[in-house]
Amino acid sequence: MGMSYLLVVLCIEACQNLHVVMEGKMKKKLFVILLSILILLIGCSDQEVKVSKETEPTANIQFEDDLGNMIKMDAPAKKIISLYSAHTENLFSLGLDEEIIGVGKSDAYPAMVTTKERFDYRSDPEKVIAVDPDLVLIRPFIKKSRPEFVEALENAGINVVCLYPDRFEEFPEYIKKLGLLTGKEEKAEELLKKFEEDLKDLEEMTKNIEPKVNVFFESTETEYRTVTTDSMAARAIKLAGGNNIASDAKPIREGTSIASYGEERILEKADKIDVYVSQRGAMNAGGNIHSISIRPGFDTIKAVKEGRVYTINEKLVSSPTFRFSKGVKELARMFYPNIMDNLDEFKKDKELTRSQLAKMSVMFKHKGIFAPTSRYYRKEHRGHVYGTFKDVTIDNKNFDYIETAVLSSYVESEKNNFYPDNKVTREELAKTLYMLTDLKDKEGTPLIKDIDKVKNARIVEIVVENGLMQLEEENFNPDKIVTEKEAVESMEKIKNLK
Numbered sequence: 001m002g003m004s005y006l007l008v009v010l011c012i013e014a015c016q017n018l019h020v021v022m023e024g025k026m027k028k029k030l031f032v033i034l035l036s037i038l039i040l041l042i043g044c045s046d047q048e049v050k051v052s053k054e055t056e057p058t059a060n061i062q063f064e065d066d067l068g069n070m071i072k073m074d075a076p077a078k079k080i081i082s083l084y085s086a087h088t089e090n091l092f093s094l095g096l097d098e099e100i101i102g103v104g105k106s107d108a109y110p111a112m113v114t115t116k117e118r119f120d121y122r123s124d125p126e127k128v129i130a131v132d133p134d135l136v137l138i139r140p141f142i143k144k145s146r147p148e149f150v151e152a153l154e155n156a157g158i159n160v161v162c163l164y165p166d167r168f169e170e171f172p173e174y175i176k177k178l179g180l181l182t183g184k185e186e187k188a189e190e191l192l193k194k195f196e197e198d199l200k201d202l203e204e205m206t207k208n209i210e211p212k213v214n215v216f217f218e219s220t221e222t223e224y225r226t227v228t229t230d231s232m233a234a235r236a237i238k239l240a241g242g243n244n245i246a247s248d249a250k251p252i253r254e255g256t257s258i259a260s261y262g263e264e265r266i267l268e269k270a271d272k273i274d275v276y277v278s279q280r281g282a283m284n285a286g287g288n289i290h291s292i293s294i295r296p297g298f299d300t301i302k303a304v305k306e307g308r309v310y311t312i313n314e315k316l317v318s319s320p321t322f323r324f325s326k327g328v329k330e331l332a333r334m335f336y337p338n339i340m341d342n343l344d345e346f347k348k349d350k351e352l353t354r355s356q357l358a359k360m361s362v363m364f365k366h367k368g369i370f371a372p373t374s375r376y377y378r379k380e381h382r383g384h385v386y387g388t389f390k391d392v393t394i395d396n397k398n399f400d401y402i403e404t405a406v407l408s409s410y411v412e413s414e415k416n417n418f419y420p421d422n423k424v425t426r427e428e429l430a431k432t433l434y435m436l437t438d439l440k441d442k443e444g445t446p447l448i449k450d451i452d453k454v455k456n457a458r459i460v461e462i463v464v465e466n467g468l469m470q471l472e473e474e475n476f477n478p479d480k481i482v483t484e485k486e487a488v489e490s491m492e493k494i495k496n497l498k
Contacts, residue, residue, distance in 0.1 A: 061180055067143055067162040076183030077135035077159070081128060083121050087137040087163065088113060089321045090175060093191060094184040101131060106282055106374040109315065109323070110394050111387025114377055125152035135181060139164040165320045166255070168235045174320060191322060198325040199239055205340075206241025206332055213274040213335045215242040216266060216303070218286035219318075221278075224263050231257035232324060233279065236317045240331035245269055257318075267297050275335055276303035281314030282373070310334045313371035323371075326400065330368055337366045343491070346484040352429075355398045355420035356484060358405035361432055364491050369400040370407050389418045396420070410435050427454060427478035429487055430463045437494045439466050450475045468493050 061073040081102035082088040088107045091100055097112060105120040107113045119128055121142045128136060129152070136158055143150050143162055153160050161181060165174040172192050179188025215237055219227050226246040227233045234257075237244050249259035266273075278286030287295075289309050298304050312334075316327030333340040341363040346356065362369070372386045384406055387394065392402050402418055405411040410432055433439075442465040453476075454460050460476055463469050468490045469476075 063177060063180065065162045065177075066140055066164055069162070071159065071161055071181075073135075073159055073181070077133075077181055079131070079133045080135045080137065080182070081119055081131070081133045082107070082137045083119060083142060084137065084139045084164075085109070085315070086319045086321050087139070087178070089315075089319075089323070090178055091137075091182070093322050094179060094182060094187050096182055096184065099182065101133060102128070108372045108374045108377060111372070111385070121146050121149050125149050125156075128153060129156045129158065133158060136160045137178075137181075138162050166257075167230055168232050171320050171324075195322055195325055199328060202325065202328050202332060203239050206239070206336065209241050209336055209339065212241060212243045214245045214269075214272050215275045215277060215335065216245050216269070216273045218276070218278040218292075219258050221285060221287045221291075224261055224266055225252065226259050226261045227318075228257045228259045231318070232320065233257070233317045236324065236328045236331055237277075239328045240335055242275065242331065242335050245273055263295075263297070267300065270297075270300040271302050273301050273303045274306075274308065276301060276309045277331065277334065278309070278311050279314045279318060280311045281318075285314075286311070308334075310368065312368065313373075316371060326369065333366065333368070341366055343488050346488045349483050349485055351481050352424040352484045352487050353420065354411065354418065354422050354424055354428075355396075355402060357424050357429070357432060357487065358411050358420075359398050359401035360484075360487060360491070361405045361410040361436060362401045362408075364494075365408075365410070365436060367404055367408060367410075370404045384413055384415050388416060389413075390416050392418050392420055423481045424487070425478060426469065426476060426480050426482055427456065427460060429482050429490065430460045430469060430478075431456060433463050433468050433490055433494070434459045436491065437497065439463065439468075439497075442466065446471065447474055448476050450477065454478045466497060 060075060061071065063071055065071050078099055079101050080091065080096065080099050082091055082100065083104045085104055085107045088100070088103045089109050092110050092112060100116055102119045103113050103116045105118050107118075117131070121138070125148075136153055138150065138160060140162055141164075150160055163174055163177060165171045175188050175192055176185070179185040217226050217233055217237060219225050219233065226249045228249060228251050229244065229247050234244055234247075246259070246261055246265075249261050252258050252260050276292065278288070278292060280286060280288070286292075288311060292298060292309050293304050303309055312327065312330055315321065316323055316330060329340070343360060343363060346352075346360055352360075361367075370386060376386065386403055386407060389402070392399060396402070398420070402411075402420065406413045406418065412428070412431055439462050441462055444465070445461050446464055448454070448461065448464065448471060451457050451460070455478070460478070464471060464476070
């Protein structure tokens with residue numbers, strides 16, 4: 001309209017001026033010419049406006065983030081900085097190792113985070129701006145606590161996207177948005193499908209177990225707080241087959257899943273708490289097993305008296321990642337150890353592999369799977385470092401069992417290779433049995449004819465002395481391969497030791 005109107009005004013003015021200086025036919029003829037030009041120009045002008053509107057570019061990626069900002073990107077991000085550990089973990093799950101150019105200061109999973117540059121939202125934003133990312137992922141807490149940091153990135157033209165699923169039900173949509181931002185929509189759908197299947201399988205395993213255990217979940221040691229019923233941790237307890245004894249807890253403020261409870265209310269239910277679980281981590285830290293057991297009055301709690309106080313890494317049950325399913329399984333192992341850690345699956349005359357020995361050992365000890373923290377990676381390690389086996393990748397079905405068994409010294413290993421498919425010899429089994437319990441050195445060492453072929457002679461002698469393994473015609477046969485059934489039988493003998 002603006003261009004057409006301007007042309008009309010200009011032409012009318014021109015005609016009026018001509019009227020003054022010209023007369024007769026000449027004036028009429030020129031007027032017709034100017035009018036024709038006017039119509040042509042108006043038509044062209046309207047067409048140009050129409051074409052301009054039709055060809056106005058639209059973003060290929062467009063949605064509203066959790067701060068209410070409209071996100072528009074023409075293409076998936078290729079240079080990503082994640083400033084929240086859950087984002088980082090999920091990006092790696094989506095297969096974005098190469099695209100991730102930076103992670104948060106305290107990110108600790110997977111082990112590949114140790115190869116990435118670290119960034120801190122509490123420091124100078126220029127460090128982020130200098131590497132020219134095309135996407136920076138944050139959560140609402142960062143915007144709330146450091147608004148000037150976020151504004152500096154936005155003013156530099158960087159796409160800053162804020163995501164955080166407040167409730168478990170929002171997790172799938174959150175993952176889909178990550179997939180959209182990074183061009184990994186299909187992978188996101190694939191992971192979500194597997195995630196849902198894993199949770200359904202776990203729920204099927206626990207839903208018919210009776211009686212259900214009563215659980216108190218300590219979210220922070222401060223005022224002995226717990227979690228709200230709509231939290232991820234509460235959902236994990238339910239899926240694991242537990243009864244949340246603090247289901248009447250109220251949030252400490254609107255918009256948080258941390259709930260007040262207190263010592264008095266806990267002790268009122270002392271004789272009903274079958275299992276006491278404390279979450280540990282940088283963000284929310286409950287007490288450790290020892291500190292909980294020595295609190296005044298806590299010795300009256302059933303779980304404390306029966307030795308059923310456990311800790312779990314907050315990243316497994318309170319963080320929006322795919323490891324949540326592992327957290328549910330860990331809780332189920334705490335609630336129903338005799339069912340979840342039953343070794344019947346190994347009672348076969350099948351040659352035992354190192355991978356299965358690791359799983360068997362962790363289940364036998366009811367040992368919680370190892371979950372690293374940023375502090376872990378800051379320490380110097382002489383032997384194996386979590387997540388660095390070249391032959392045991394994170395998608396190995398026994399990854400957590402293998403890492404836990406090695407770091408707990410149940411199964412011996414090289415620093416960078418585990419050889420998961422190698423068969424287990426009698427001497428290797430003897431070393432594992434020795435590490436699984438405190439064996440006493442008994443008198444009357446039996447004669448072992450082939451002891452000179454044994455590398456760890458005293459360990460083998462002690463294992464044989466305690467009756468955990470038998471000689472074969474006075475020979476130990478250290479290099480003979482053992483079966484899964486033989487290994488289980490030896491472990492079960494540990495329970496009968498006095």
